[in-house]
Amino acid sequence: MKEALTSLLEQSLSNLVTQGLVPECPGLTPQVDHTRDASHGDLATNLAMVLAKRAGMPPRxxxxxxxxxxxxxxxxxxxEIAGPGFINFFxxxxxxxxxIRQVLGAGPTFGTSAVGAGRKVQVEFVSANPTGPLHVGHGxxxxxxxxxCRLLSATGWTVxxxxxxxxxxxxxxxxxxxVQARALGLTPEDDDWPADGYRGTYIADLATAYQARSTVSAADRSITALGDIHDLDAIQDFSVAWLRREQDLDLKAFGVTFDEYFLESSLYESGAVxxxxxxxxxxGHTYxxxxxxxxxxxxxxxxxxxxxRKKEGDYTYFVPDVAYHLNKWQRGFERVINEQGADHHSTITRVRAGLQGLAEGIPQGWPEYVLHQMVTVLRDGEEVKLSKRAGSYVTLRDLIDWVGRDATRFFLAARxxxxxLTFDIDLALAQSNENPVFYIQYAHARICSVKRKAVHHEANWTPESGLEHLDRLVEPEALALALLLTKYPGVVAAAAQQLEPHAVANYLRELAxxxxxxxxxxxxxDESEEGLSLARLALAEATRxxxxxxxxxxxxxAPETM
RNA sequence: CCGCCCGUAGCACAACCGGAUAGUGCAACGGCCUUCUAAGCCGUAGGUUGCAGGUUCGAAUCCUGCCGGGCGGGCCA
Incomplete structure (x- = not known):
């Protein structure tokens, strides 16, 4: 719809240029926007105000x-001409x-596009080290x-x-x-506890599992514990696998999967570092x-x-990071997006600097970064610190258990x-039934319910048969709803382009x-109004x-019942 | 001291990247279920968009300077 109006305006402009009223403005595409207020029409353009100076005419x-x-x-x-010179379109x-016809025709693919043209993009995210369960920030x-990933895939990228x-x-x-200390019966309160040891209770569980010679399988590895508490290497291998499995379970409960798990150690083994x-x-970039x-x-x-490289001969953390990103480049990802916490933002400059120093023809702004700011967790009005070592932080699993997967995902992605971001546990608990996500899901379930009702009512009362009666939709509420549906493809395209998933969440709330x-x-x-009912069904189904x-x-x- | 992010209603957050009267949810108040899901709807109230300048037809948005918060600035990761 926007595109159609933009093209009409472009034709109008070229007519005006021909008439000599307006100078040629190469590269100018008229901007058409949805209006905030229905009294301003359905769509509007600021074109006259933008051009007024160049044309030497008052905007109106x-x-x-x-x-x-x-x-x-x-x-x-x-x-309509309004205000300082807006052109409002009704x-x-x-x-x-x-x-409505477009949505029902396209179904699940409505809103997708091909702008990515199948090009390869890699998205790296979470990337938590296997030293503890995932916390809210990882969530x-x-x-x-x-x-x-879903947005990029929907816009034609190969993700x-x-x-x-x-x-x-x-x-x-x-x-x-x-883990070894726990196995030896020590606790974090003991004097002999390792100086930088992890204090969480999961360490005790891990020690128990190791001594019980358990077998654990994670997404990328599987191992059976030796049970020998003096074999530190064996303890380490088992611990990594055990925590990887914990994180897998958290991610699975969250509905998140990965195409690949990449090990830092492999960069040393392959000689890449x-x-x-x-x-x-x-x-010549070193000294x-x-x-x-x-x-x-x-x-x-x-x-x-x-x-x-430190005095002792070890490399600092960003060296394998550079090697890792060179590896990404060599795998053919012309586009790489790293999603990580803002506390790591200083690595951006270093990684990019290292890549430039390699002279491999890597673009300066490669890779791209999406940094999320810290999540503050409040409980009983007090901040809970996200310290991995303390072992008292709120885990992703806690949130899922308390408010559910959908609400947690929505809450974390909708901003x-x-x-x-402040995640108030008590508020989340108290409002778990009034979370915005339920508002949206409820609209979906309601429509499903209406469809069930309609099917039971008359055999032929299906949304598709409503397409022949769309002229019956004339109420402001119906037209406003339909107009919102036309915005969806643009919302998806913009969210993907700007790497801002929260725009989708805001749109859905508005649509609901x-x-x-x-x-x-x-x-x-309404049995007395078959054509009208069918048309409304079609609109409802398109909304669903x-x-x-x-x-x-x-x-x-998207539940069918709630 | 320097760099990045932020500051919007009591709380948590939006605002289509410079547009018209700054919105949504929660909390507060008043209405709406003998009919399709009341996890809903309608209405009321709540704001000097941290402060002060600047840029222009037009600023929450861009620029400058302050104030305040978060995160970085390790031969830690």
Missing amino acids: DLAKAIITALPDNTLIART LNQASHVDV RGAAIGDSL HSEFYYNDAGQQITNLARS NRTVAALEQG EQGGALWLRTSDFGDDKDRVM SASSQ AAFHGFYNAHKMV QVIANGLALLGVS
Whole structure:
């Protein structure tokens, strides 16, 4: 609809240029927007105000000229010049309801597009190290990252989702020592407890499982415990697998899966880390100082240089990160999106600097990042700290258990990633039945109920048969609802393009409200009004389809009954 | 001291990337079920968009400076 009007305006413009009223403006596409207020029409453009200066005409006069130059069409009932020079378009009835036919025809694919053209994009998210259960922050990353995958896929990209984790390193050694200490009967309160040990109760469970010689299977590995509490390597291998399985269960409960799990250790084993360092040295981007090897990241926009290899000979964390991203590039991902917590934002400059130093032709802004701000968890009015070591943090599993999967996903994905987020446990509990997600799901279930009713009423009362009676839809509530449906493809396209899943959530809330209003104002199934009832059924079904499509993008279920 | 993010109604958040009278949910108040799901609808109340300037037809949005909050600025990850 927007596109149709934009094209009409472009024709009007070229007419005006021909007449010499307006200078040529290459690259200018008229901006058509949905209005906020129905009294401003269905759609509006600010074109006259944008062009007024260049045309040397008052905006309202120019608006009049633009309208006069519009080609004949069947879409617009009337136009209006308003305020400082807006042109408001009032669509005719047929233009409003035509979308119903489109939605029913396209079904689950309504709103999808092919802008990605099948190109490869990799989305890395969660990437928690296997040292504890997933916390709320990981949950936010999972909700946003998974939704991004769905959005990109819906807009024609070939999406590869990936989870990267460190299965060796110092943190993992601490983990193994902690489990060993538990197995030896120590508790975090004892003096002999490892200095940087993990204190959570899951460590005790892990120690018990290890000593019981349990077998655990995670998404990417399976192992049986040896049970020898003096074999630190064995404890470490088992612990990693055990925690990977815990995280898998959390993600599964959250409805999130990955195409690939990538191990940091593999970058060392394959020699990729060493090759990366060698390439950076050859490129002349490194120097030695104080016994350490430094990378001149300041040549690439960092405010100071960074250590790559410590005095002791170990690499710092961002070196394997650079090697990892080179690997992504070599796998052919022209586009890579990393979704991670904002506390890691300083790695962006370093990783990009390292990649530039490799001179592999990697674009400067590659990879892209979506950073989500921290989640603050309130309980009893007090902040619960998200400390992995403390073991007292709120886990993703806790949230799912308390408020349910759908509400948790919606809550975490329905807000802009760049905003800090307060997750008030008590509020979430108290409002679990009044969460916005239920409002949307309820609209879906209601429509399903109406359809059941209609089918029982008369054999031929199906939404599809309503397509012949769309001219019966004339009430403001019906037309407003139909107009909202036309916005959906644009919402999906914008959300995918801007990497903002929360736009879909906001739209769905708006759509559900429009439906609830329509439902309450008009009887859907009325035996004395067959044509009208059928038309309303068609509109309801189109609404249901869009709600289902939108909820799917957020990974939220669309129940048929509630 | 420097960098990134943020500041919108009592609370949690939106605002189609510069548009018209700043919205939604919760909380508060008043109505609506003998009829399709009341997890709903209709209405009332609630705001100097942190503060002060600037840019322009037009600013919550862009620029500058303050104030306040979060996260970074480790040879930690």
